[in-house]
Amino acid sequence: MQEFELRASDFGLVLMNPNQLIVGRGTAEHHPMEDFLRMDRMPHIWCSTCGLGTCLTAFIAAVEESTIPREDIVVVSGIGCTGRAAGYLKFDSFHTTHGRAIPYATGLKVANPRLKVCLISGDGDLVSIGGNHLIHAARRNMDMTVICVNNFNYAMTGGQAAPSTPQGAFATTTPYGAFERPFNIPFLVDSCGATYVARWTALHVRQLTISIKEAMLHRGFSFIEVISPCPTVYARRNRLGSGLDLMKFYHDHSITKNFASTRECDIKFQQDIIVGKFVQKDEPTYLDAMDAQMKKTLGAKFVPYVGPMDPGADSGRTKSDART
Amino acid sequence: MSKPKRGPVLTGAHYLDGDHACAEGAIAAGCRFIAGYPITPSTEVAERLAERFPKIGGTFIQMEDELASIAAVLGAAWGGARAMTVTSGPGFSLMMENIGLGVMTETPCVVVNVQRGGPSTGLPTLTGQQDMMQARWGSHGDYEIIALSPSSPQECFDLTVTCFNLSEKYRVPVMFMMDECVGHMTEKVVIPEADTIDVWPRRWYRGPKDKYQPYLPDKDGVPPMVRAGDDHRFHITGLTHDERGYPIITAECQHLCVSRLVDKIRNNADDLMIVKEEQVKGADVVVVAYGISARVATKAITDARKQGIKVGFLRLITVWPFPEKRIRELAGDVKCLVMPELNMGQMYREMERAAGGKCKTLLVPHCGGWVHDPNDILKAILEGAK
Numbered sequence: 001m002q003e004f005e006l007r008a009s010d011f012g013l014v015l016m017n018p019n020q021l022i023v024g025r026g027t028a029e030h031h032p033m034e035d036f037l038r039m040d041r042m043p044h045i046w047c048s049t050c051g052l053g054t055c056l057t058a059f060i061a062a063v064e065e066s067t068i069p070r071e072d073i074v075v076v077s078g079i080g081c082t083g084r085a086a087g088y089l090k091f092d093s094f095h096t097t098h099g100r101a102i103p104y105a106t107g108l109k110v111a112n113p114r115l116k117v118c119l120i121s122g123d124g125d126l127v128s129i130g131g132n133h134l135i136h137a138a139r140r141n142m143d144m145t146v147i148c149v150n151n152f153n154y155a156m157t158g159g160q161a162a163p164s165t166p167q168g169a170f171a172t173t174t175p176y177g178a179f180e181r182p183f184n185i186p187f188l189v190d191s192c193g194a195t196y197v198a199r200w201t202a203l204h205v206r207q208l209t210i211s212i213k214e215a216m217l218h219r220g221f222s223f224i225e226v227i228s229p230c231p232t233v234y235a236r237r238n239r240l241g242s243g244l245d246l247m248k249f250y251h252d253h254s255i256t257k258n259f260a261s262t263r264e265c266d267i268k269f270q271q272d273i274i275v276g277k278f279v280q281k282d283e284p285t286y287l288d289a290m291d292a293q294m295k296k297t298l299g300a301k302f303v304p305y306v307g308p309m310d311p312g313a314d315s316g317r318t319k320s321d322a323r324t
Numbered sequence: 325m326s327k328p329k330r331g332p333v334l335t336g337a338h339y340l341d342g343d344h345a346c347a348e349g350a351i352a353a354g355c356r357f358i359a360g361y362p363i364t365p366s367t368e369v370a371e372r373l374a375e376r377f378p379k380i381g382g383t384f385i386q387m388e389d390e391l392a393s394i395a396a397v398l399g400a401a402w403g404g405a406r407a408m409t410v411t412s413g414p415g416f417s418l419m420m421e422n423i424g425l426g427v428m429t430e431t432p433c434v435v436v437n438v439q440r441g442g443p444s445t446g447l448p449t450l451t452g453q454q455d456m457m458q459a460r461w462g463s464h465g466d467y468e469i470i471a472l473s474p475s476s477p478q479e480c481f482d483l484t485v486t487c488f489n490l491s492e493k494y495r496v497p498v499m500f501m502m503d504e505c506v507g508h509m510t511e512k513v514v515i516p517e518a519d520t521i522d523v524w525p526r527r528w529y530r531g532p533k534d535k536y537q538p539y540l541p542d543k544d545g546v547p548p549m550v551r552a553g554d555d556h557r558f559h560i561t562g563l564t565h566d567e568r569g570y571p572i573i574t575a576e577c578q579h580l581c582v583s584r585l586v587d588k589i590r591n592n593a594d595d596l597m598i599v600k601e602e603q604v605k606g607a608d609v610v611v612v613a614y615g616i617s618a619r620v621a622t623k624a625i626t627d628a629r630k631q632g633i634k635v636g637f638l639r640l641i642t643v644w645p646f647p648e649k650r651i652r653e654l655a656g657d658v659k660c661l662v663m664p665e666l667n668m669g670q671m672y673r674e675m676e677r678a679a680g681g682k683c684k685t686l687l688v689p690h691c692g693g694w695v696h697d698p699n700d701i702l703k704a705i706l707e708g709a710k
Contacts, residue, residue, distance in 0.1 A: 038559070041570060071555035076399075087559055087571065092552040094402065095561035095571075096395065097425050103359075103392035107399025107407070108552060110385055111357045115403065115553045133395075136388040294378045306356055306381035308404025309526060311551050316354055316406075316492065316523035 036060040038090050045084060049243020051202030051228025052082060055149055056089065058205055059120065062212035072116045073216075076105040078125035080156045081230075082149040085120040099129030102137045105144050112308045113287055116216060117143070123150040123164040127183055131163070138192035138221050140286040145215040145222045148185060151230035159233030166269035170237045187262040189223045190279050196222035197262060197279035201250040202229060204275060211277060220285045227273060240270070332380035333518035342480040342507040343368035346436060346500070347376065349484025350408050352521050355434070356382035357405035359396035361389055361415060364448045365504040366438035369410040390415035394422040394435065401431045402560070404551035406488060406526075408434040413442045416455055417462070423497050424463030425562045427585060430495040430539070430547065432526065434487045437499060438507040439615075441666075441692030451504035452692030453615055453666035459499040460644050466582055468589035470596060471499035471644035473614040477511045483641065489524040490596060494588060495546050501643060503666065505616035505695060529556075538569040539581075545588035589645055598641035599650060607636030608659045609708040612651070612675055614640040616695055617664045624664075624701035633709045643671060648678035655679035660708025664688035664701045684708060 031039065037060075046052045063073060070091070077086035079098035086093035096104045101121050109117045119126075126134050126148050137144065153171050154160040161171035164185065165178040186197050196218045198211040208226060215222035229235060229246035240246060250273065258276040265274045284292065294302040309316075333352045340348065347369045350358070358377070360370035374384040387393040393409045400407040411419060416437045426433060441447030442454050455462075459471045470490050474480045484500060491498040529536055529548035536556040541547045550556045563571035564578045589596070604610055609628070613621040618639045628635045638654065640647060655661065660683055663672045672687040679685050686704045690696050 038570075040568075072553055074552050087561060090557050092554075092557060093559045094399070095559070095563065096398075097421055097562055100391060100395040100422060100425075103387060103395035104399040106385070106387070106392070107357070107359060107396030107401075108403040109399075110383055110396070110403075111400035111405035111407065112403035112551070112553055132388050133392055136392070290383075298378055301379055303379055303381040305383040308551055309354070309406060311404070311526075311528040311530075311554065313528075314525060316489075316525040 033057070033060045036063065036090050038088055041088055044088055046081065047232045049229060049231045050081070051151065051226065051243070052085065052149060054202045054205060055120065055147065055208070055226050055228065056085060058208040059089070059118075059147065059212055061209045062216060065209070066213050066216050068116050068216060072114060074108060074115050074117055076101045076108070076117065076119045078121040078130060080122040080125050080154065081151070082120060082122035083125060083156075099125055100133065101125065102130055102133035102146070106137060106142055109142065109144055110287070113305070117145070118216065119144060119146045121146075121148065123148060123152070123185070124154045124162045127185055127188070128163045134189065135192040138189045138194040138223070141193055141195055141220040141283055141289075143220055143285040143287065145212070145218070145224075147212065147224050147226060149226045149228045150185065151228045151234055153230060153234045155230045155233050159237055166267055168269040169234075171234070172237070182267065184262065184266045185225050186223070186265050186278050190262040193221070194223045194279060195220035195281050195283050198223075198277040199225040199227070199265065199275050201227040201254055201273065201275060203247050203250040203254070207275075214277070214280070218280070220283060227267075331518050333521065334515050335517050336515060338513050338515065339510060340477050340513040341368065341510040342474065342477040342502060343438060344372050345477040345480035345513045346484050346502065346507075347372035348513070348515060349481040350434070350488070351376060351380065351382070352481070352515065352518065352523070353406065353485040353488035354523050355406045355408050355488060357397070357400040357407040358382070358384045358409065359387050359393040359400065359407070360384070360410045361387055361393050363390075363412045363415045365440055365507050366410045366412045366436060368507070369436060369438070390418035391422065394419040394426070397433045398422060398426050398429070398431045401433045402552050408436065410436040410438070412438050412440050413452070413455055414445065416458060420458070420462040421464070424465055424467070426497040427463065427467045427469065428562050429560045430585070431497065432491040432495050432549070433497050434484070434491055435497055435499050436484075437501055439501065439503040447693050449504070450693045451616060451666060451695065453503055453617065454670070454692055456501065456643060456665070456667065456670040459501055466586065468586045469499060469644050470494060470496055470589065470642070471501050472598070472641055473501045473643045474506055474641070475615055475618045475639065476506065477509060477513045479641070480506060481513050481515060485521060485523065486598070489522065492524050492526050493546070494592065494596075495527065495549065496589065499644070501615065503615050537567045539565060540567040541584060541588070545584055545591060593645045593649070596642055596645060597647050597650070599647050600639040600641065602637040604636035604638060604654065606634060608634045609705050610636040610638050610654055610658050610661050611701065611705065612638045612640065612661055612663045613665070614643055614671065617666060620695045620698055621664055621701050623698035624705060627698065627702050628705040631706075633705060635705055640671070646671070646674040646678065648674070651675055651678035652680060652682075655682035658683050660684040660686060662686045662688065662701065662704045662708050664690070664696050664704070666690045666692045666695070
């Protein structure tokens with residue numbers, strides 16, 4: 001059985017030093033990442049040259065590189081093309097309702113603080129229907145990693161306009177061109193208190209992987225926007241060519257500016273895209289702040305959260321039912 | 325000698341309103357996670373738990389809206405917590421989509437609705453029983469649900485525990501349909517010793533981790549459950565799914581998936597049924613009522629009996645699934661079934677359907693805002709006895 005290594009260059013990706021990135025090792029009989037994928041669900045539903053495969057690859061590579069125990073990682077998705085990510089990743093995974101991935105994940109984290117909660121969802125899901133939850137999770141500095149795959153439209157439903165659609169771009173619901181101002185998503189979450197904010201494109205596999213790893217190891221609300229090609233609806237309707245053409249566009253038009261002011265990260269139709277790690281700071285998480293405040297006010301009377309129920313227990317009683 | 329410290333359960337006799345009794349019931353049931361959003365007249369439940377939880381190892385989070393509250397509760401339940409949210413009519417409406425997710429993913433949790441008058445903002449501070457059908461059918465799609473209705477603060481305590489037990493046994497969100505009157509009524513509430521309160525465990529899966537299938541049911545149609553983070557690598561989805569939890573978008577899978585969700589409740593309806601009967605045997609008229617309307621009906625029943633009318637009383641505690649078997653039996657024995665409720669006829673239609681024309685059925689409607697005049701119920705009893 002011949003062993004092989006997959007390198008980014010094998011996929012025709014042009015990186016600064018492509019041989020640095022080994023995206024997987026395996027044998028011809030086995031997919032190099034099959035330990036992390038639900039192989040019994042393949043083939044996936046995503047279109048060829050869609051950026052979502054790259055995002056999943058980067059996510060798995062980041063998990064492998066991090067030292068986080070595998071069983072602690074849970075993946076939560078909302079609805080849409082990206083919403084299907086949870087179903088393909090072999091972790092405890094939750095495919096929730098449209099827009100509600102963040103509060104669902106909040107419940108998981110607060111009820112079971114040991115969990116490393118990761119969300120992979122789309123721009124429509126997180127920023128439009130889920131926008132209220134996004135800003136509040138950022139405000140709380142809720143300890144979770146949100147990967148927002150932005151393909152500039154609602155792709156699953158056939159290419160409708162989203163709050164991320166650049167002005168002038170065409171979508172089925174903006175047949176004469178989008179005229180609403182889109183969100184500058186990194187600025188939005190930054191201004192709401194996110195403590196880790198980055199943006200990359202699906203081309204920046206290495207940087208994206210590093211960012212996801214950093215975000216997962218970060219304590220607090222970490223957010224990564226991934227600009228991702230949608231060849232089937234967005235690119236076709238806007239005559240932008242194939243997914244590969246969009247990757248070339250990202251190559252020519254991405255400007256890396258680490259710690260750039262997020263205020264300046266607006267995306268205009270087919271113009272330069274500022275990418276980079278914009279924010280990284282240490283601030284108390286929701287759970288830190290809660291504990292500190294309770295200790296301050298209640299002193300010795302404060303009983304920290306007992307944690308979830310014990311699956312080994314035969315009784316329905318909680319641990320704290322024993323007299324304290 | 326120092327006094328022994330109290331456990332979390334507030335054992336003893338107290339003077340509590342229904343909202344606070346419900347909060348204490350949740351604590352006694354082992355609930356240690358609440359997500360909520362303020363809304364009259366349910367806020368006191370959340371407020372009490374926000375105050376109590378940090379002293380007993382629970383966690384309360386005030387979410388940004390009701391959609392978030394119920395989503396957080398579902399997430400918390402899969403995180404391994406016994407979880408609850410509390411709301412009233414408008415918030416209940418906002419929760420509906422994710423209550424459906426809870427049904428579809430078979431997530432145990434309790435949703436408390438302290439009902440007020442509607443539609444819309446309606447009567448925020450005044451009572452109603454107008455969400456009874458919303459509790460049953462409010463989320464889209466076809467499903468069965470469990471709902472209980474208390475008539476006193478004592479029952480707000482007792483039945484909150486029952487709600488949690490049933491939600492764990494049947495793995496379904498359980499609706500606790502209080503109303504403003506019961507929620508704000510203050511009475512004696514006796515809380516037993518913690519170790520005498522029957523609290524049922526979650527249906528934990530104990531097989532090999534790699535063999536776990538989230539929707540492979542036990543004999544009673546309900547699958548066992550695991551907790552996130554324990555290396556089962558399970559997937560759950562709101563999409564129609566097979567035993568593995570994988571989405572399968574076919575009519576065949578839909579049939580298997582939905583019929584089991586429905587059958588696990590319908591086939592166990594007898595086990596779920598809690599009703600209280602009083603002088604039903606030999607009665608000409610039976611008053612069927614729930615919640616605060618059942619309290620008001622007792623005055624009319626007493627008055628009718630003074631006039632020599634043989635009146636029985638059937639108080640519904642389980643409102644969903646509807647106790648249709650018992651109603652069908654009664655309909656064959658009595659002249660008339662009378663139902664007062666603080667709406668224009670919701671549970672009444674179920675009663676009428678279950679009676680199947682075998683006896684007369686009378687509705688005593690009321691739009692809410694206040695309780696019935698007992699004389700209106702009395703008139704219906706007299707009319708029914710004719």
